[in-house]
Amino acid sequence: MANWKVTLLRPDEEHGFSSFQDGVFLLFFFPGWWFLMSYKDYIKWERMPSTWCPGCGIGIVLKYAAMAIDELKIPKEDVVVVSGIGCSGRSAGYFDVESLHGLHGRALAMAEGVKRGNRKLKVVVISGDGDLLGIGGNHLLHTSRRNVEMCVICINNEIYGMTGGQMSPTTKKGTVTLTSPEGSPYNPVNAQGLITSNKDHFYARSSVFHLNHLKKSIQEGISRGGFSFIEVISYCIENNGRRLGFKDAPEMLDLIRKNYKVNPSPAGKLGDLELGIVKT
Amino acid sequence: MEAEKKKIGGPLTWIKGYCKLCSICVYICPAKDLMIKGNEIVSLGKCTKCQLCEKFCPDFAIEVEK
Amino acid sequence: MKELLMGNHAVALGALKAGMTFFAGYPITPASEIMHFLANKGIEFVHTEDEIAAANMIVGSSLSGRKSMTSTSGPGMSLMQEAIGLGHMMEVPMVIVNVQRVGPSTGMPTLPAQGDILQAKHGSHGDYTQIVFYPNSVEECYRYAIEAFNASEESRSPVIFLMDGFVGHLMETVDLDAIPCAIVPRTIPGLGGGNRHFTGLLSKNGIPCTMNSDYYREWFQKMKSKATSVSDRYNFFEYLRGDDAKTLIIAFGIVSRVVLPLIGKYSLFRPIRMFPVLEKELKEIASGYERIIVVEMNDGQYKGEIERVLKRDVEGISLIGGDLDPTVVGEKIEGLSNGKLESYPTEAR
CATH class of the missing domain: 3.40.50.970 (Thiamin diphosphate (ThDP)-binding fold, Pyr/PP domains)
Known part of the structure; x- marks a missing residue:
């Protein structure tokens, strides 16, 4: 597409590239215009500051998802961001591309509809652990089984933040929340196990502290050509951390730094506190 | 919305309209350059342009000149 | 073909x-x-x-x-x-x-x-x-x-x-x-090319606007x-006029075909666009009838709508249970119209 437009302009060189219209053509169709773009072009600045609490990790994921898309040089018109309900569900609205903010848990179903409706589109789903693994668990099972091409970024803060701090499917056993005042009695859901139980799978675990790894995971996920699931370890300071005794967001970020280590070549499976990419 | 920007010394620009004073930049800065003073982020002039604050800021509220 | x-x-x-x-x-x-x-x-x-x-x-x-x-x-x-x-x-x-x-x-x-x-x-x-x-x-x-x-x-x-x-x-x-x-x-x-934001939240030009009651009312009026x-452009209905019929039967779906043999003695109004209720047409047609009987395979759901629109007494026959017997339906309508049967509640069938 790009070269075609440029050659169309070439024979008309006495006209020059000085006119405004040609400038516009050049800007949009000359391949080099990518160098002028940055991730900032994918963000809706008129909606900033964002709705999230001070120090929330979702903003970091928003930035790195935009960066990943930008560095993959996917044109803005080919990107659709879909999200569900919850704190992370609000992230779709901050992307300066076509975005959908659907029902609680149904982001994957809607994203599959979008992808099947127009195969040209690159669909990125950004949603939370409660949305994707809790209420939307069934859709996760089946969308991953059907291997629909989409990149799912699951921001895992181990809590239902927007509703005030209730136990989520990924809350660690023994954690005190509003709905588990004696400590969560259940083991957290094993997202890695769910995704990798499919013969053809892409599962990545990253965190809001390990930013380069996060960006690389998202880029690999988007360019995989099938269903990819990226679990991003995040935190919730206002509705979970404070109850657990954390003073502020950096303390929670620091905990992620201390606990999680990147494993660049996991052997088939990631350990509990390992970050990495498991794929076939 | 055009946010209010403020040069806070050296290569740093602080975007007051976006900042929620979460103090992640203060924590992450390896040179211990940034601090919160009242309701403002201030620089102590020790910036090494490592850009970690810009990378980690969840609210796009700090920029470092390259 | x-x-x-x-x-x-x-x-x-x-x-x-x-x-x-x-x-x-x-x-x-x-x-x-x-x-x-x-x-x-x-x-x-x-x-x-x-x-x-x-x-x-x-x-x-x-x-x-x-x-x-x-x-x-x-x-x-x-x-x-x-x-x-x-x-x-x-x-x-x-x-x-x-x-x-x-x-x-x-x-x-x-x-x-x-x-x-x-x-x-x-x-x-x-x-x-x-x-x-x-x-x-x-x-x-x-x-x-x-x-x-x-x-x-x-x-x-x-x-x-x-x-x-x-x-x-x-x-x-x-x-x-x-x-x-x-x-x-x-x-x-279709999606692609713009920066629209489709959301389930009430939103104004793609920006969620969840605390603005005035805008909600404005938006709701616009949608309505x-x-x-x-x-109004899809106001489909069927009206079969019985010669000097005094009773109008309102039925839809399969029931409207079961009552067809009775039309002549009765008139039939069959809404095809069920909702929004065809208020204008219904009022106009119903004004010429003494009695209105809604025959439906439920416990009077559409009858309530008709009553709401016409603001008058409407009788109904509920054919619940899933088995339709034209003779029984006929008997019921006959029974209702000569006073032998009461309108709601009726026993099954």
Whole structure:
């Protein structure tokens, strides 16, 4: 597409590239215009500051998802961001591309509809652990089984933040929340196990502290050509951390730094506190 | 919305309209350059342009000149 | 060319004619035939994990630029309600076919009913104006499936296509080529190219606007008048006038065909666009009759609507249980009209 437009302009060189219209053509169709773009072009600045609490990790994921898309040089018109309900569900609205903010848990179903409706589109789903693994668990099972091409970024803060701090499917056993005042009695859901139980799978675990790894995971996920699931370890300071005794967001970020280590070549499976990419 | 920007010394620009004073930049800065003073982020002039604050800021509220 | 067709197949054919290129659904008696029929028609077809996914998937595909449909029956319809509300909020054109069976819950899967009338009107939470069509023959299944797509495109809202198990499984000879149809093209550009934000939150120009009551009222009025003005162009009904009949029977779906032998002595008004209720036509026609009897296969759901519109006493016969016996229906209407039977409540059948 790009070269075609440029050659169309070439024979008309006495006209020059000085006119405004040609400038516009050049800007949009000359391949080099990518160098002028940055991730900032994918963000809706008129909606900033964002709705999230001070120090929330979702903003970091928003930035790195935009960066990943930008560095993959996917044109803005080919990107659709879909999200569900919850704190992370609000992230779709901050992307300066076509975005959908659907029902609680149904982001994957809607994203599959979008992808099947127009195969040209690159669909990125950004949603939370409660949305994707809790209420939307069934859709996760089946969308991953059907291997629909989409990149799912699951921001895992181990809590239902927007509703005030209730136990989520990924809350660690023994954690005190509003709905588990004696400590969560259940083991957290094993997202890695769910995704990798499919013969053809892409599962990545990253965190809001390990930013380069996060960006690389998202880029690999988007360019995989099938269903990819990226679990991003995040935190919730206002509705979970404070109850657990954390003073502020950096303390929670620091905990992620201390606990999680990147494993660049996991052997088939990631350990509990390992970050990495498991794929076939 | 055009946010209010403020040069806070050296290569740093602080975007007051976006900042929620979460103090992640203060924590992450390896040179211990940034601090919160009242309701403002201030620089102590020790910036090494490592850009970690810009990378980690969840609210796009700090920029470092390259 | 004349062919023998099933109601469910006719709906599928009508949808294909209207330009539907995306179907997502989950099998359920008595609507499965629609799925079977569409599975190999060269359109994008998904057998989803559940009805919730089906309904949300057609929201997504419709936004990405394809005319989309799903089909289900009562239990699936209950699952889809949230997505129907989402469709109204996001202004997504889509068609949901509900081939009704006896409920509540799993009920009697293989027997027909008309018990989802009010659910079709107000099934999802919150206020919205739903357009609903209800055919009574195989030919009409085809014709009004097209109209349902047209209405949904024009109103940019979900349209519910009601049927009952009888109409769905009815086989009739029809000549589809002879049925005139106009097709409304897509009214919204598909995803890609802009920076629109579609959200289930109340939003103004793509920006959530959840604390502005004035804007909600303004938005609601706009949505309501849009749906009403579009549905005014789809005011389908059938009126069969009996010579000097003093009683008007109101029936729809398969019941309207069961009462046909009685027409002559009675008149029949059959709404095809069930909702919004055809108020103007109904008032005009009903004014000439002493009595009005609503015959339906539920416990008086549409009767209440008629009473609300006409603001007068309306009698009703409820034919619940899924088995229709024309002679019994006839006896009931006779009994009601000569005072031997009481209007509600009546025993089954």
